[in-house]
Amino acid sequence: MPLMPTTARGRHSTPTIAARIVSGTESITVNRKLWGKPNTPHRIGDAISPSGVPTIRTETNLDNNEDSVETNVIPPHSSISGFVYIDANDNGLRESGEPPVAGVAVMLSGEDVLGNDVQLATLTDARGAYRFDQLMPGTYQVLEVQPGSLLDGKDTPGVLPGSINPAPVSVLDDMFSNIALQGGVDGIEFNFGELTTDLLTKRDLLGSS
Numbered sequence: 001m002p003l004m005p006t007t008a009r010g011r012h013s014t015p016t017i018a019a020r021i022v023s024g025t026e027s028i029t030v031n032r033k034l035w036g037k038p039n040t041p042h043r044i045g046d047a048i049s050p051s052g053v054p055t056i057r058t059e060t061n062l063d064n065n066e067d068s069v070e071t072n073v074i075p076p077h078s079s080i081s082g083f084v085y086i087d088a089n090d091n092g093l094r095e096s097g098e099p100p101v102a103g104v105a106v107m108l109s110g111e112d113v114l115g116n117d118v119q120l121a122t123l124t125d126a127r128g129a130y131r132f133d134q135l136m137p138g139t140y141q142v143l144e145v146q147p148g149s150l151l152d153g154k155d156t157p158g159v160l161p162g163s164i165n166p167a168p169v170s171v172l173d174d175m176f177s178n179i180a181l182q183g184g185v186d187g188i189e190f191n192f193g194e195l196t197t198d199l200l201t202k203r204d205l206l207g208s209s
Helices: 195-209
Strands: 026-033 045-049 054-058 065-071 078-086 105-112 117-123 130-136 138-144 149-154 171-173 175-181 191-195
Touching: 078 105, 078 138, 078 175, 105 130, 117 130, 130 138
Parallel strands: 078 191
Antiparallel strands: 026 065, 045 054, 078 130, 105 117, 105 138, 138 175, 149 191, 171 175
8 A cells, every 4th residue: 555645854754644454464655755965865764563563774875865665554453342231121122221241251252364363251340241352353253151040132233333344243142253343443232132030931921821
């Protein structure tokens, strides 16, 4: 991705690059043109990517003060979050007044765009919330360990705001799979609904009448 930053007149310039990287790593070429005293060598300075890897080039042609630097840019991190809650009316929607379920184990697994295997685990907090952050783009699945004191309700896949042509998320029993996470995206409301035994009993009685 060639970019032409604005440069300052003088011996030094510091370009600022704004680029949206949605998946993988991307090579960016920084083109600089420096002005200074004639017959004076100019250093094309450090190009620092978020990965922390500098690339340095030194200008050796005194008759031509143009050169380029290449560096790899790692896309911004992303996250996946959601809630475990009592779905009091069993409609698959987390609504006001429906109590959270704390202390539920939720696990994330998958592979990021660099080919790294990712395995994470957490517990829901007092609000029934869980969150996996600092995720590289990749394809992930989120699994809930069913709370023993509750009955399985409806699981509702969340949204990936800002994603470009996101793939559909698959919903299995206590699991969301095929979450194609792009760079700089916060996936929200990947929610697991639970039922109490009282709710199930009332529903069954109404269904049989």
